[in-house]
Amino acid sequence: MASTKSTLMSLAAQIASSAAVIQQQLERNKLQGPSFAADAPTALPDDPEVQNARMALIEAASSLQCLATGPEDLMKWQAITLKHDQFVLDFLNQYRVFEAVPLDSDIPYAELASKVGVSESILRRVIRHAMTQHIFAETAPGSGRVVHTSNSAFVARTPLVKSWLGHNLEEVTAGSVKQVETIRTYGDSQEPNESAMCIALTGGPLEEGKTLFDFFGTDGEGDQKGWRMRRFGEAMKSATQSGAHSGHHVHAGLEWDALGDATVVDIGGSIGHVSIELAKQHPKLKCIVQDFAGLEPQFNATLPVDLRDRVTFQAHNFWEEQPVKGADVYFMKHILHDWSDKYCLKILRAIVPAMKDGSRIVVMDGVLPPPGTAPLPMEHLLTALDLQMMTALNAKERSHEEWVALFKEADSRLEVKGIVQPPGSAAAVIEVVFHG
Numbered sequence: 001m002a003s004t005k006s007t008l009m010s011l012a013a014q015i016a017s018s019a020a021v022i023q024q025q026l027e028r029n030k031l032q033g034p035s036f037a038a039d040a041p042t043a044l045p046d047d048p049e050v051q052n053a054r055m056a057l058i059e060a061a062s063s064l065q066c067l068a069t070g071p072e073d074l075m076k077w078q079a080i081t082l083k084h085d086q087f088v089l090d091f092l093n094q095y096r097v098f099e100a101v102p103l104d105s106d107i108p109y110a111e112l113a114s115k116v117g118v119s120e121s122i123l124r125r126v127i128r129h130a131m132t133q134h135i136f137a138e139t140a141p142g143s144g145r146v147v148h149t150s151n152s153a154f155v156a157r158t159p160l161v162k163s164w165l166g167h168n169l170e171e172v173t174a175g176s177v178k179q180v181e182t183i184r185t186y187g188d189s190q191e192p193n194e195s196a197m198c199i200a201l202t203g204g205p206l207e208e209g210k211t212l213f214d215f216f217g218t219d220g221e222g223d224q225k226g227w228r229m230r231r232f233g234e235a236m237k238s239a240t241q242s243g244a245h246s247g248h249h250v251h252a253g254l255e256w257d258a259l260g261d262a263t264v265v266d267i268g269g270s271i272g273h274v275s276i277e278l279a280k281q282h283p284k285l286k287c288i289v290q291d292f293a294g295l296e297p298q299f300n301a302t303l304p305v306d307l308r309d310r311v312t313f314q315a316h317n318f319w320e321e322q323p324v325k326g327a328d329v330y331f332m333k334h335i336l337h338d339w340s341d342k343y344c345l346k347i348l349r350a351i352v353p354a355m356k357d358g359s360r361i362v363v364m365d366g367v368l369p370p371p372g373t374a375p376l377p378m379e380h381l382l383t384a385l386d387l388q389m390m391t392a393l394n395a396k397e398r399s400h401e402e403w404v405a406l407f408k409e410a411d412s413r414l415e416v417k418g419i420v421q422p423p424g425s426a427a428a429v430i431e432v433v434f435h436g
């Protein structure tokens with residue numbers, strides 16, 4: 001763990017020992033190691049030993065970079081580079097440059113520029129900056145020909161990631177730019193209609209009672225109406241496909257098979273990606289995905305035929321009383337972190353009347369560890385998510401104590417039975433039992 005006592009040499013030694021642990025595991029399992037080549041693996045194996053070494057390595061490497069850069073350059077350089085790093089990624093995404101570069105050959109700048117419809121001069125300048133972050137490379141420096149790296153190839157091969165980039169770099173970034181001004185005007189507001197993103201995207205606070213999700217569902221004309229909601233659905237699906245937010249961590253968070261022939265209500269389940277994952281792995285579960293009606297066509301389009309009798313969609317607004325009575329599990333993944341306490345209490349109290357003795361509320365969300373106790377890269381991700389919730393909805397991530405207090409305040413019959421942090425997952429699984 002890096003500390004104020006860390007030195008260039010102690011961090012370099014940590015990097016070497018962590019890299020050795022990873023390398024040995026890769027060799028033992030005859031796996032290819034990471035590289036910048038376009039066909040390199042996109043992630044290290046899930047193995048806990050590898051993941052722990054990976055976290056230690058990233059922490060030491062970023063701390064070393066910080067020390068070697070030094071405070072004077074670090075603070076000034078960051079002020080210059082951060083915003084342009086974002087612009088470049090946004091540009092490459094919006095101009096479809098990732099897809100326009102062939103995966104198996106290089107392409108001259110001039111041809112690429114005409115393919116994506118931008119001037120060659122702008123494209124060269126953008127890619128030159130991107131290359132400093134290993135996003136694209138030149139076949140040989142100065143050759144005038146562009147080739148994929150592992151990072152750019154990942155986006156080209158994973159179309160849903162484009163929605164994740166689009167949502168974050170177009171919508172959340174617009175909110176970030178307004179965040180300081182919003183805090184100055186609204187202070188520590190708990191109201192989702194006064195969030196920085198609402199203000200940035202709609203020109204002012206939304207009407208009382210409306211949220212960003214209402215705007216996402218209604219923005220656009222004709223066939224385009226609701227495009228932001230559909231893109232958000234794809235962004236969430238992309239976030240849960242792999243990595244720290246992967247949907248597969250849900251399996252390690254609860255003894256799902258021990259529930260037997262159970263009904264799971266996936267509240268705010270979007271287009272059903274997590275329920276589909278659950279139903280595939282646990283053949284006795286029946287899942288009902290609840291979300292806005294506008295997401296049902298996307299749900300139907302992605303639902304595997306063999307799951308049609310076990311995974312269904314129900315339009316439901318979670319501010320209203322839960323219509324599925326006596327279910328075994330009311331599941332919410334990345335729902336409660338979208339809302340301040342006042343609104344979480346409303347969501348939870350709309351579920352309680354439907355619960356039977358022994359029913360569970362199962363929440364999959366971040367649990368903020370005490371400061372300085374998680375690996376730095378994970379802490380960085382969690383604190384960024386916390387600020388993302390502030391920007392989007394004046395909401396927040398919660399600590400263990402805050403979660404326990406929230407359920408207790410919602411209803412004294414709700415008892416937090418366990419909080420499990422699956423290895424490699426940014427989100428924990430919180431099991432809450434109802435004693436009716």
Ligand SMILES: C[S@@+](CC[C@H](N)C(=O)[O-])C[C@H]1O[C@@H](n2cnc3c(N)ncnc32)[C@H](O)[C@@H]1O
Binds near residue numbers: 213271
């Ligand atoms: C952060 S996403 C989480 C999606 C999914 N559970 C996941 O983890 O991938 C929040 C979800 O809440 C849904 N939502 C927001 N307001 C809602 C409401 N009033 N009633 C039902 N669903 C709502 C959104 O449409 C969106 O799918």
